[in-house]
Amino acid sequence: MTREVSIPNGAEFFEIRFESIGGLGAHVAGKIVASAAVLRMNMNGSHFSSYGSEKKGSVVRSFIRLAPADKAIRTSAPIEEPDVIVVFHSGLLAHPATLSGLKANGTLIYAGHEGDVPVGLSLLPKTAKVIRVDAQKIAFEESSRENAVLIGTLAEAVPTLRRQAVLDALTATFASKSKKIAMANERAFTRGADEVEIIKNMGKLDGNVPTMSSNPVWGYRTAPIGGVLPTPGNTAHNDLHTSRTGWMPVLDRDKCIDCGMCDMVCPDLCLVWSTHTDEDGKPLVKLDGIDYQYCKGCMRCVETCSTSAMTREAELPGKADELRVPLFTELTAAAGGKHA
Ligand code: SF4
Ligand code: SF4
Incomplete structure (x- = not known):
C-alpha cells in the first residue's frame, strides 16, 4: 500500500546528503533509501554519489533527491541545500563544509559514541534537529555495518520516509546474499531507529547554514612552481x-x-x-x-x-x-x- 507523499514547506524536492568516507557503505545506503522511496513509497527519486580518488578512506558524498510521483526530477546536480545530512563519522564534523547548506529546519544525524558532541555542531541552525547514534557500537554488536544503523535512524527520524519501506528495501538488498547478513542488518537498522540521542541547544545560527566547499588551499593553478608542500601526507584537510x-x-x-x-x-x-x-x-x-x-x-x-x-x-x-x-x-x- 502506498500513501500520498508530502514534501515539507512546499519545496520541490526532499533532499538528503550523506557525508562519509570510503568503506562505511554510504553509497549502498543511499541506494537502499532511494529504492525504498521509488519502489515502495510511490515517490520519484534519484540517487548518485561522488567519490575521491581512493576507494577506502577518501571523502564520499551520496545524494538522494525525492519528489512526489507526479513531479519529475530533471536534475542530477549535487545537493547543496539539503533537508537532511547524515554524517557517517563524527570526525567529519570538524570541517564546516560537512554541514554546508543544511536548511534551518533541517535534520542532522551523526554517528558518534556516547558523549561525543563535537564543537562543530555549534555551526548548525538553532532550529535544526540534531540526532546522535552510536553506529559503530551497534554495528559491531550486531555483526553489521554503520550504514544499516544510520538508515534506521534516518527512516525513523524523517516523516517523509516510511520506516518499514526502508527496512524492506534493506532486507531485499541483502537477502539474496545471505539470510544471516540480512538479519544482522535488520537488527542494526532497528537499533539505529530506536537507540538515539537528541542533542539539544547546540546550534547557534539563525537561518540556513551557508553553502561552502572544502577545496584544498592550493590547486594546480595556484600551487607555487617548484614549491614545497610543508604538510606531508596532506589531503584537503591534512588529517587522515x-x-x-x-x-x-x-x-x-x-x-x-x-x-x-x-x-x-x-x-x-x-x-x-x-x-x-x-x-x-x-x-x-x-x-x-x-x-x-x-x-x-x-x-x-x-x-x-x-x-x-x-x-x-x-x-x-x-x-x-x-x-x-x-x-x-x-x-x-x-x-x-x-x-x-
Ligand atoms: S616492528 Fe614490532 S609492531 Fe612492527 S611487525 Fe615487527 S614486532 Fe610487530
Ligand atoms: S599504521 Fe599504516 S599499515 Fe597500520 S593501519 Fe595505519 S596506515 Fe595501515
Whole structure:
C-alpha cells in the first residue's frame, strides 16, 4: 500500500546528503533509501554519489533527491541545500563544509559514541534537529555495518520516509546474499531507529547554514612552481583520521621486536622510528609508535605483525591524540602540539 507523499514547506524536492568516507557503505545506503522511496513509497527519486580518488578512506558524498510521483526530477546536480545530512563519522564534523547548506529546519544525524558532541555542531541552525547514534557500537554488536544503523535512524527520524519501506528495501538488498547478513542488518537498522540521542541547544545560527566547499588551499593553478608542500601526507584537510572506520592500530611496545615488517606494508609510512646504539655501540632502530594523523586504518600492520605487538582496537574519542607519536615534530610544535 502506498500513501500520498508530502514534501515539507512546499519545496520541490526532499533532499538528503550523506557525508562519509570510503568503506562505511554510504553509497549502498543511499541506494537502499532511494529504492525504498521509488519502489515502495510511490515517490520519484534519484540517487548518485561522488567519490575521491581512493576507494577506502577518501571523502564520499551520496545524494538522494525525492519528489512526489507526479513531479519529475530533471536534475542530477549535487545537493547543496539539503533537508537532511547524515554524517557517517563524527570526525567529519570538524570541517564546516560537512554541514554546508543544511536548511534551518533541517535534520542532522551523526554517528558518534556516547558523549561525543563535537564543537562543530555549534555551526548548525538553532532550529535544526540534531540526532546522535552510536553506529559503530551497534554495528559491531550486531555483526553489521554503520550504514544499516544510520538508515534506521534516518527512516525513523524523517516523516517523509516510511520506516518499514526502508527496512524492506534493506532486507531485499541483502537477502539474496545471505539470510544471516540480512538479519544482522535488520537488527542494526532497528537499533539505529530506536537507540538515539537528541542533542539539544547546540546550534547557534539563525537561518540556513551557508553553502561552502572544502577545496584544498592550493590547486594546480595556484600551487607555487617548484614549491614545497610543508604538510606531508596532506589531503584537503591534512588529517587522515576520518579515514579510519572506527578502528585503529595500537602498538604494545613490550611485545615489539622491531622487525620492521609493519613498516614494509604500511602504505602511508606513518610508523615512527628512532635510532639508538646497543651496548656494543652498534646502531639499532626502535619502533616508537604511530602517527595517527597519517594512518588510514587499513590494518595491514596488524595483519603482518608476527608477535601481536600491533593490534586492532576501537577508536574512542581522544585515543589517537593520546597515543600519537608525531612523525614531524617541527610541524606538530608549530601547530601547538595538535595535528599539524
Ligand atoms: S611487525 Fe610487530 S614486532 Fe615487527 S616492528 Fe612492527 S609492531 Fe614490532
Ligand atoms: S593501519 Fe597500520 S599499515 Fe595501515 S596506515 Fe595505519 S599504521 Fe599504516
